[in-house]
Amino acid sequence: MSLSRRRILAGSGIAASALTLGPLGQATAAQEAAPRPFRPHDWKSVRAQFLLAPEYAHLSNFFFASNPTPVREAITRYRRAFDENPYSFLDDNMFRRDEDMLWRDVCAAAAEYVGGKPEEIALTSSTTMGLALVYNGLRLKPGQEVLTTTHEFYPHHESIRLAVEKWGGSMRKIPLYESAQKFSADEAVARIRAAIRPHTRVVGVTWVHSGTGVRLPIAPIAAAIGELNRHRDEADRILLVVDGVHGFGVVDEDVAAMGCDFFAAGTHKWILGPHGTGIIWGKPESWALLRPTIPSLMAKETTDAWRQERPPAGPTQAAWVSPGGFFAYEHQWAVIEAFRFHRQIGRGRVHDRIAELNGQIKEGLARMKHVTLHTPVDAERSAGFVCFDVRGHKPPEVVQIFRDHRVIASGTPYAVPHVRLSAGIVNFPKDVDRALRVVRSLA
Template identity: 25%
Template sequence: MTASLDRRQFARLFALGGSAAFLGHPGLAHAALPARTSGAGLWEDVRARFLMPPDLTVLNAANLCPSPRSTLERVHALTERLDREPLPSFRAEMHGVKAETRRRVAAHLRVAPESVLLTRNTSEANNWVSTGLDLGPGDEVVLFGDNHPSNHQAWTEKARRFGYTVTIVDPIHPHPGTDRYVDAFARALGPRTRVLAFTHLTNTAGDLMPAAELCALARERGVLSLVDGAQSFGLLDVDLSTLDPDFYSGSAHKWPCGPKETGVLYVNPRVQERFWPSVYSAYTGETGLSRTHEGLGQRDEPALQAFGEQMEFLSGIGQARIEARSRELATALHDALVAIDGVRMWTSPHADRRAAVLTFEPAGLDPRRLTDALEAEGIVCANRTGADRPGIRFSPHFYNSMEDVERAAEAIRRHVRQGL
């Protein structure tokens, strides 16, 4: 097996019968593709694995990514068989797929399977953490002000019940850089602080937080760290062995392009004895922490198997290559948008302070109406309303093309000029 695949080999890899390529030919799944992060032909081959029609420009990865055809077919085939043949033997076989999925997810994040819990999404994972730690009067939790509700409201509501206090570190606009943020969090952490919970990449302005530095700061202070990876898992080349958080959460339905209601929670071995289960039920996991913390009763096991195979899909392309491609598209879109008179960009102009989430305000245009207008012409995005950085959010991913970028920028240019 050579160290790379050309386009013809890549096409053959995915023509082996849905996701069976990964099941029957594990060596192919991990083979590296050519180092052509901007090669149009290569990315056309990737796009062809998805069901999206060519005239649909989907720039909403921060909310929901489509799954490739192989993943959809796998979920459908296993679900159909489970309903056609609900035999105890097949159910036992399906229950066992969690072990392989756990191994693949762990390998993707570069940690041991024993420390990985298979959740339903980031929200569930974050809530397992905020419920599973012994916190009470006299304790403090420090939160980043741009956290998702599952990593913000979950803490503040539980503080009312358990009596600990919450301190908020407000986001700084525009992104001020690593040193300013590390200093702000360092000043917030005190002798009563037990947990620091922040977002790796924000879904608001697309700010990339200095996760490694903040995790190191927490360790130095004896504080537990929770990194919400909803916007980094499947987009960035995340190496948890280097990042070294105490907890890391992620969802498969966003950037990994995996099945809905599948996700991950990583729990560092050094804190596992301090982490209580949130749910007690049947059908726990088979190894490590999953034996005590993953009892959720009946699961959607076809989706869980497809989740593991989707990790192989990403690994077959290469997560570093996926990150580079997504950043390349986002940078091109950022540069095109800032050149439009009347566009106010909320996302940082510095490439090292962002990734592939772009938020901007098109002057004089209602975000909801503009989102509807874009959808009507086949451009999918999200909108933000209210006083906090209102506007439009584009989040391109590796299945997008430069033509998608140009189409979206031209649509914004036209609507800003002509109105709605």
């Protein structure tokens, strides 16, 4: 093991069992001078790991994560090491010896979280990049279609549009519900099943809809597709692609066991990882169906093949799809600490806390006659979002009123916008009470 790697790992908790700052982990910000001890079972201690401005009720943290102490410290350690010796630090940890490549530890941490294997993970910079790499890399036959829904966010629709244009295929969008409040999981599965045609090659859905707060049942959708696939040739198998970003870090489910082919998610939202980071998880047999889009630096075979002036040998692997070009490695590698933070708290506890706080928001709003709640109250059909409208006020107006009262809410960026509140593990019931008071005052 190289010296640099040993120094970094000593402070990262990867090799050491307790989080101890290495020589590179000198804190800079005042709050970091005396980091508060992290007791994963105490929500106050969890919150104390964040630098979130205390005067606000932060109910939009899903958008772009505030990073907890261990993630910030890891970024600082890596950045300092790069500043001290950029060539050697990168060479030691990225190129010199296969077993010293830190990206392998990132894949291992992600794999543990999703219940899969490190070789099933590609590292990206966002959900958007993940979706684009999947759709652009899938080879459709002319005339084949991607079936998707009317509930997708822009990067999903746009990735599909760009890909089908390239392959001479088409895209079809169906609604899975008319009223999000009355969303039925069984009906959504039935609608997808009924809409699949002989030339449908890919089904693209989103786990948790950021425009309504609805959570789709991915495993039953995958099972329905699996049944249809039993009557298809392997070459025409229907593939299930999931934009998973708003369930990832919220829902207590093993992504690798849900049955989809590809799952793209940023790790800079609910996972609380560094900005500009994300993953794609793919079924081992499905990676072979992708053509990489961006040259990778993580696969020996692709670079060896280039030097030897031959095509890479064998089926595409996840690492071949991880984009190369140098990344902000201080961010990419510090994702390990974000997964570790979740593991320490416990995926089940994270889910329960988010469900409880968002449940409190929904119950409060449901009692207000001047509010139309769109998100299902039931925690099984929703996750970390609460979308609603306030009679007589446009969503941006309500978001501004919230801001004036030190509540950070958001507006949904869809054709039909709503107001959106979203409680995460950094919140407390008092944040929800403050938000509800503001809405009540608008009656």
